[in-house]
Structure formats: C-alpha cells, structure tokens
Amino acid sequence: MGEANKSTSTAEEDLLLKTFFAEVSEVERDNEVIRILSCFKLNPFEYLKLPFDATPEEVKRQYRKLSLLVHPDKCKHPQSKEAFAALAKAQQLLLDEQERDYILSQVNAAKEELLAKRKKHLKRDTASKIKSLVEEGKYEQQYESTEEFKQELKLKVREILTEQEWRRRKMQMRISEEEGRLKKDEEETKEMWKKKREHEEQWEGTREQRVSSWRDFMKGGKKAKKGETRPPKLKTEDPNKSYVQRPVKRG
Structure with missing residues (x-):
C-alpha cells in the first residue's frame, strides 16, 4: 500500500x-x-x-x-x-554580401563618430590622455570592448541607419514624383497629337466638299445654299451711279 x-x-x-x-x-x-x-x-x-x-x-x-x-x-x-x-x-x-557590406559600412561610420567624440573628450581630460599615450592605443581597445561603448555603438547605428533610410525614402519619393510628371507630360503629348491627327483627318474628309464649293464659287453660281443669306441687290436709275432706290410713299 x-x-x-x-x-x-x-x-x-x-x-x-x-x-x-x-x-x-x-x-x-x-x-x-x-x-x-x-x-x-x-x-x-x-x-x-x-x-x-x-x-x-x-x-x-x-x-x-x-x-x-x-x-x-x-x-x-x-x-x-x-x-x-x-x-x-x-x-x-x-x-547577402551587398546588404551586409552596407550595414557594416554604417556601423563603421557610427564607430568612427563615437571614437572621434572620445578623442575630443580626452583632449580635455589630461589623466586619460596620458594613460592612453602610455598604453599605446590599448586604452582605446579596452574602451571598445566595454559594455558602455557597445551600447553607445548600438544606439549610434540606429541613428545612422534611420537617417540613411529616411534619405532613401525621400529620394525614392522624388523619383516617383518625377516619373509621375514625365508620365503626365507623355500622356498630354499623346493626347495633343491625337487631337491633331483627328483634326487633319476631319479636314481631309471635307476636301471634296470644299473643292466643290470653291468650283461653284468660281463658276459664279447664283443659287444660294439653304439657309445662306445674300446681300440685297442694288437698284439704279443712272447706270453711271450706284445707289439703292428708296421706296416711294403713296397716298
């Protein structure tokens, strides 16, 4: 049990x-x-x-x-x-080799900026400057291996990558705007030539009518087209004078 x-x-x-x-x-x-x-x-x-x-x-x-x-x-x-x-x-x-190289280039840029800032600080700090000279560069190597530097580098890389991404997007936006403008200009040009062709085709289509009308005009055709208004004829008493005879009132 x-x-x-x-x-x-x-x-x-x-x-x-x-x-x-x-x-x-x-x-x-x-x-x-x-x-x-x-x-x-x-x-x-x-x-x-x-x-x-x-x-x-x-x-x-x-x-x-x-x-x-x-x-x-x-x-x-x-x-x-x-x-x-x-x-x-x-x-x-x-x-990806290309992508990796790009990211590492930004990391190196961030590291150089931080080290330059560090050197500027050392110029004001006599004790640290002397120590770095005595240790012949080992001081900087020790600094790069600290958690403080790693955290600063991480934040600086974020800052630089963000700035580069903003520039890339801004450039892409400008490229898109330019492509849109060029496309609009191209469409407007096509529309202009289309209208021009239509006008030429329409003009050519009325060629026979225009030629016929011109021939009738040259022949002195007296028949007015329907709806056409002709000027009044002149009535004269003296063949040497041209004037319009006024109507005579009667009664």
Whole structure:
C-alpha cells in the first residue's frame, strides 16, 4: 500500500515538473517573440542578438536556434509567425554580401563618430590622455570592448541607419514624383497629337466638299445654299451711279 502511494506521488511530481518546465519554456518563447518584435527594424543584428562582427556561420547557427524557439508550430504566441518571418529576413540580409557590406559600412561610420567624440573628450581630460599615450592605443581597445561603448555603438547605428533610410525614402519619393510628371507630360503629348491627327483627318474628309464649293464659287453660281443669306441687290436709275432706290410713299 505504501509502495503504491509512493509510486503515485512520484508520478504526480513528475507530471507537475513537466508542466512547470513546459510553462517556463512557453514563457521564454513568448518573451523571445516580444523581444524580436520590439527590435529596431533596420538592424538585422538586433533581431538575431549578434555582435556586428559575427560571421556568416554564426548568423546561420543563431538563426536556427532562435527560429526553433519562436516557430509557429511550437510557440503559442499569437504573433509568433511575424517574429519567425522577421528572423528569416534578418538572416537573409546578413547572408547577402551587398546588404551586409552596407550595414557594416554604417556601423563603421557610427564607430568612427563615437571614437572621434572620445578623442575630443580626452583632449580635455589630461589623466586619460596620458594613460592612453602610455598604453599605446590599448586604452582605446579596452574602451571598445566595454559594455558602455557597445551600447553607445548600438544606439549610434540606429541613428545612422534611420537617417540613411529616411534619405532613401525621400529620394525614392522624388523619383516617383518625377516619373509621375514625365508620365503626365507623355500622356498630354499623346493626347495633343491625337487631337491633331483627328483634326487633319476631319479636314481631309471635307476636301471634296470644299473643292466643290470653291468650283461653284468660281463658276459664279447664283443659287444660294439653304439657309445662306445674300446681300440685297442694288437698284439704279443712272447706270453711271450706284445707289439703292428708296421706296416711294403713296397716298
């Protein structure tokens, strides 16, 4: 009896333990989904939680690890599909040589800006300046390895990428506006030539009528066309004088 109760208790504990780990795992998955969806959209390194010097092999390994964590078939979070797609896009960007080079160029620009700011600060800080001279550059290397510098670099990269994206969108907007203007001009030109052709065709279509009318005019045709108004004829008493004879009142 005691052994049976002990066995039942152990089974319950095992079930409780499995449930506990399942709940913890689910919380971790949900947290990872939330983290991914809150990442800076222009920096794929943030999505994959990788440093800027990560190799393509490290990118692939990290993607496999995180994608399994938030895969829609295993994660119950309602936005797991969006998080999974964001990771896939991040990996694609970092494995594309051209895209990767562009992002790293912005990272280097951010690093140079931060280091220039640091050097300017050292000029005012005599103790730090002396220390950097004594250690022959090791001081700067130590600074780059600190969490403070990494966080500053992360924020500066965000700033630069945002600025570059704004410029790109602004340029794209200008290009679209110019393309729209050129298209409008082209359509107006086509419409103008269309009207001109229609006018020429209409003019050519009345050629016979115009020629016929001209011939009748040259022949001195006396029949007026229907609806045509002719000037009054002149009545004269003296063939050498041309004047209109006024009517004579009678009675």
